[in-house]
Structure formats: C-alpha cells, structure tokens
Amino acid sequence: MKNRRSFLKTACKPLVLAALSIPVLEACSSEETPNNPIIGSSTNETPTEPLVINIADGLFADLLSIGGWINYTAKNLLLIRISEAEVRAFDNSCPHQGNRDRWSLNGAKFECGYHNNSYSTECSGSLKCYTATLEDTTLTVTF
Numbered sequence: 461m462k463n464r465r466s467f468l469k470t471a472c473k474p475l476v477l478a479a480l481s482i483p484v485l486e487a488c489s490s491e492e493t494p495n496n497p498i499i500g501s502s503t504n505e506t507p508t509e510p511l512v513i514n515i516a517d518g519l520f521a522d523l524l525s526i527g528g529w530i531n532y533t534a535k536n537l538l539l540i541r542i543s544e545a546e547v548r549a550f551d552n553s554c555p556h557q558g559n560r561d562r563w564s565l566n567g568a569k570f571e572c573g574y575h576n577n578s579y580s581t582e583c584s585g586s587l588k589c590y591t592a593t594l595e596d597t598t599l600t601v602t603f
Contacts, residue, residue, distance in 0.1 A: 467588070514598060528541045529541065536560055537549050549599075550588060550590070
C-alpha cells in the first residue's frame with residue numbers, strides 16, 4: 461500500500477499536466493494552418509483583383525436568402541446577406557487570435573468558436589470589411 465501511495469504522489473502530477481497542457485496550448489495558438497491559405501498569396505497580402513462569385517452556385521446557396529451567410533474559407537471571407545440588395549464581406553481572421561475556421565452567426569454578430577468572441581456584422585466593427593456589390597446573383601468583392 462505504501463508503494464502505491466508513493467507512486468501515485470509522484471506519477472499523477474506530471475501525467476495530469478501532460479494531459480491538460482497540450483489542449484490548452486493548442487486552443488490558444490494563433491498559428492495559421494498551412495492548408496488554409498491567405499487570400500491572394502502566401503505572403504498575407506490582400507489581393508488587388510476583385511473576386512466575382514455566382515451566389516446561385518450550390519456552395520453559396522445560403523446567400524440567396526436574407527440572413528444567410530457562409531464562411532468561405534477558400535478565400536478567407538465571411539459573407540452575409542443583409543437585404544435583397546446587400547451582401548457584406550469580411551476577412552474571416554478573428555481579431556483575437558487570427559483563427560479562421562470556427563465561425564457561427566448569432567443574431568447580428570459573428571462568433572468565433574475558439575474563445576466565443578463576438579464581432580458585429582456592421583462594417584464599422586472589428587472585422588475587416590470589404591466592398592461588396594450584388595447584381596442579380598453576381599457578387600463582386602473588391603479588396
């Protein structure tokens with residue numbers, strides 16, 4: 461019994477720390493994932509060419525209805541349909557840690573799933589907003 465108690469006292473602390481420290485470090489990491497490139501180039505530069513999207517395409521079908529939104533990770537954009545004539549486009553990099561892949565929409569705020577930080581869908585908020593124009597089903601995002 462004495463050996464077991466001694467073993468548990470010496471072995472449990474490092475095991476608990478090892479088990480808990482990796483998820484904690486991972487959750488607070490701001491490192492970009494290599495399979496999620498920045499728009500335009502690998503140097504984090506904003507592209508100079510406008511992006512043209514047909515929202516009738518299946519990938520963008522949520523934008524056909526008011527309140528619909530998508531996290532377009534291929535181009536690092538959050539897109540939301542505000543009205544019949546307006547779609548807003550934001551950089552999907554969380555201002556807190558730079559994460560891009562775990563967004564949800566809660567009312568009029570985007571919420572980052574990593575730390576539950578909320579950001580307005582207004583272009584005056586913390587998320588970088590791009591100019592977006594909508595003509596019929598053609599959305600043009602200018603950077």
